[in-house]
Amino acid sequence: MISYLGPPGTFTEEAAERFSEEELGGNGKLQSARTITAVFSRVERGEADYGVVPWENSLEGSVGETLDNFLHRSVRVFGELVLPIVHALMSGSEPDDREPVVYSHPQAYEQARETLRELLGNHEFVPTASTAEAAKLASKEGAYALGPPRLAERFGLDIMEEIRLENNETRFAIISRRDRAPTKEDKTSVVFSVTDRPGALREILGIFADRGINLTKIESRPAKRGLGDYVFFLDFEGHRMLYPGSEALAELRERTPFSKVLGSYPKVFP
Ligand SMILES: O=C(O)C(=O)C[C@]1(C(=O)O)C=C[C@@H](O)C=C1
Numbered sequence: 001m002i003s004y005l006g007p008p009g010t011f012t013e014e015a016a017e018r019f020s021e022e023e024l025g026g027n028g029k030l031q032s033a034r035t036i037t038a039v040f041s042r043v044e045r046g047e048a049d050y051g052v053v054p055w056e057n058s059l060e061g062s063v064g065e066t067l068d069n070f071l072h073r074s075v076r077v078f079g080e081l082v083l084p085i086v087h088a089l090m091s092g093s094e095p096d097d098r099e100p101v102v103y104s105h106p107q108a109y110e111q112a113r114e115t116l117r118e119l120l121g122n123h124e125f126v127p128t129a130s131t132a133e134a135a136k137l138a139s140k141e142g143a144y145a146l147g148p149p150r151l152a153e154r155f156g157l158d159i160m161e162e163i164r165l166e167n168n169e170t171r172f173a174i175i176s177r178r179d180r181a182p183t184k185e186d187k188t189s190v191v192f193s194v195t196d197r198p199g200a201l202r203e204i205l206g207i208f209a210d211r212g213i214n215l216t217k218i219e220s221r222p223a224k225r226g227l228g229d230y231v232f233f234l235d236f237e238g239h240r241m242l243y244p245g246s247e248a249l250a251e252l253r254e255r256t257p258f259s260k261v262l263g264s265y266p267k268v269f270p
Pocket residue numbers: 005009010011012013054055057063085105107108129130131132147148170
């Protein structure tokens with residue numbers, strides 16, 4: 001069973017279908033969940049073998065709910081998957097003369113905000129839990145929805161405009177309780193905190209630099225213990241069980257007040 005951020009029709013469903021085809025020979029049964037947190041819960045409780053959640057977008061950055069769940073839940077990153085994102089502005093029944101209303105997922109809306117301003121002028125944005133939820137609401141009133149073009153057919157909407165933004169891609173995480181054996185090219189994701197003193201972060205980065213390990217991402221996020229307190233999400237090339245990554249992780253554990261390995265998985269990019 002593969003749990004994903006639904007309902008059916010979301011970008012995440014597309015990612016889940018791709019994962020099922022490419023890695024499970026099309027045999028994965030898909031089950032939608034209403035929120036990212038619910039996907040994590042199902043995988044953690046063993047109700048789903050895998051989960052698919054949006055992780056970061058090339059235009060809008062990381063999905064906070066996903067990072068927060070990585071920090072607190074005991075599931076592993078089993079894989080990453082990148083999909084090009086093409087949006088459609090769709091409408092339900094004939095939009096009326098009032099200021100247009102646009103329903104969408106905030107991540108999707110922020111990607112296309114400028115284009116929507118050009119197309120619709122002043123409008124009201126109403127956030128929804130997913131783009132499919134947006135299409136459902138728009139189909140019931142004279143409003144617009146922004147999301148994957150395939151939602152139009154599912155909800156009987158008209159496509160007003162296809163919005164292809166340059167370099168718009170979303171990285172999805174495949175999560176699981178299973179561990180992933182090393183392949184030829186892997187990446188490892190970790191999260192850690194540092195002690196507040198001069199050079200602390202530089203020292204941690206040195207653990208990787210000294211061993212010639214390439215970092216592919218670093219991002220700070222509030223630790224939610226007050227302003228100025230952060231955790232760092234870092235990805236590096238290599239597998240957690242293989243040298244030199246294994247040695248770097250042992251040192252990271254020793255030198256930080258908190259660290260957690262989120263998982264090692266086959267590298268898809270860069
Ligand atoms: O609402 C959807 O269709 C989703 O799959 C969510 C989501 C996201 O949270 O990033 C997925 C990909 C796009 O970047 C926009 C929205």
